[in-house]
Amino acid sequence: MNRIWSILFFVILLGCKNEYIPENKIKQDVEFLSSDELEGRQTGTDAEIKAANYIAKRFDALGLTPKGTDGYLQQFSFKPKTDPHQEVNYTIIGNDSTITGTNVIGFLDNKAKNTIVIGAHYDHLGYGAEGSLYRGQEKAIHNGADDNASGVAVMLNLAGKLKNANKGNNYLFMAFSGEEMGLLGSNYFTKNPTLDIESINYMLNMDMVGRLKEDQTLAVYGVGTSPILKQVINANSKTLKIVENESGVGPSDHTSFYNAEIPVLHFFTGQHEDYHKPSDDFEHLNYEGMELISTYIFDIISDLNDNGKLPFRKTKNESEDVPRFKVGLGVIPDYLFDGKGMRIDGISEGKPAEKAGLLKGDIVVKLGDSLVTDMMSYMRALSSFKEGDKVNVVVKRNNKDIEAEIEF
Missing domain, CATH: 2.30.42.10 (PDZ domain)
Structure with a gap:
């Protein structure tokens, strides 16, 4: 009898070893990306490169294939805009008076026909670049824990969840540079994609998802960009209170993909008094809320897994009004x-x-x-x-x- 129990225990143990349990490093990722060591991750700085290398190492540890132009990295150079209404002028890397940004791109290849893009910008305002709302006299690092170390951390968490699940699509995980300067990294990618852009099914964007409130309200933008999205986001909300917005246009990287006629969803937990200030630090984030949002987005992906390629639908640009x-x-x-x-x-x-x-x-x-x-x-x-x-x-x-x- 003892021998039978030993064999049974060994079989159970083998089964447990084969079960994949996704890691949860959300807080660890946020703490590093929003640490003083990274000096606010301003586009084109050595600190931003340090953040890019960290994300690339995380992609590698998660088993993602490099999908940049140089390993996981896709660099682009541009001349800063003097007129806020002009188009950005992308130029040759190394030119004087240019800034070089770096997208970080990893690929999960399921040999599927279509690919879902899951993205979040990782740049921020450094010591207080244009857009800072800080009015203090002393120079201070804008760590950007919610904006947008939170989005990158949830993206990495989703990469772990999707590693052995939902094989109906491939997944392209992207950490965008240059968002704070005008959605530059995502815009550059849609014009210089590292895979066939026609194969992109839809795009999911997380920007400021670190401060879920007690009432668990989550804003989801872009629900009108494909007919099925409104139904899917509400069917999977569970304890979350969803505030919908149909428009595919907004002040974050999903807009670049919407403009390329790709359905989008953008997730956001709301504005707060630390926005674009040095006080946007990791201590203020709701990490359980971030895990809840990650699970919610995973459930949306699961629901859409066997729906094939989603049709794109144009929406009213509410910002024009x-x-x-x-x-x-x-x-x-x-x-x-x-x-x-x-x-x-x-x-x-x-x-x-x-x-x-x-x-x-x-x-x-x-x-x-x-x-x-x-x-x-x-x-x-x-x-x-x-x-x-x-x-x-x-x-x-x-x-x-x-x-x-x-x-x-």
Whole structure:
């Protein structure tokens, strides 16, 4: 009898050894990528190259095949734009006055007909490049833990999950450079792909996915870029509260793929007061939430595994409808709020909102003579004012209407 139990135990042990359990190094990846050692990962710096090499080593450890132009790396050089509306001028590497960015690309080859791109930008603002909201006097590293070490960490976690699952597609994992300077790395790749771009099924993008809140609200953009996506993102949401946006256009790398007529989904846990500031550090992230998002995206991929190539559908570019502003209220809107009005998620010091006594959590329901029912109506109302104007604002606070005067 003892011998039978020994054999049975040995068989069970063998079975356990063959079972693949994906690693979870989300926190470890975020801590390294957002450490002071990497000096904010600004595009074209030695620190960004150090981050690129780290990601390449992680790709190698995960068993991904190099798919850049030099191993895992795809370098591109460009001249910085002097006019924000002009097209970027890609040029020859090594030219004077150019900056060289580096995409990192790994491939999981399942011998399938189509390939899913799973991407996240890894560059950030260094010591405070253009786009920084830091107003301190001392030079400070912008570590970019949420923006976007979080997205890269979730991408790497997905690579582990997909290693032995969902063989209906190949997978191209990409860490983009130059996102903060204008989606440069993703734009360059779509114009200089390292595989047949016609074989790309759809693209998934993670940018700022590190701060899932208690109500577990996750924004998913691009749900209108293929007919089936809306159904799939809701069918797999489980405990997550999904806020949908149909447009395939937005301020992150999924836009480059949408412009190449590829269906996209973009995942985002919301704006916060540490955005583009030195205080965006790893201690503030919700790591359990990041694992939950990774599992959610994996479930979406699983659901679509046998659907073949998704048809592309154009969506309305909602950014074209955004009004231009002469003044600002000095608040961080809660982009994930789906109630009536515009919920304030943060207040800037010394700005009109703070001077008027508005608080984080207040919901703006009226600005001047305009009712505020959502983000767009808030922006339309705000665009009608100029510097020096005084207007009344009504906010809901603890279910009570509070009125205050705003001076722009």
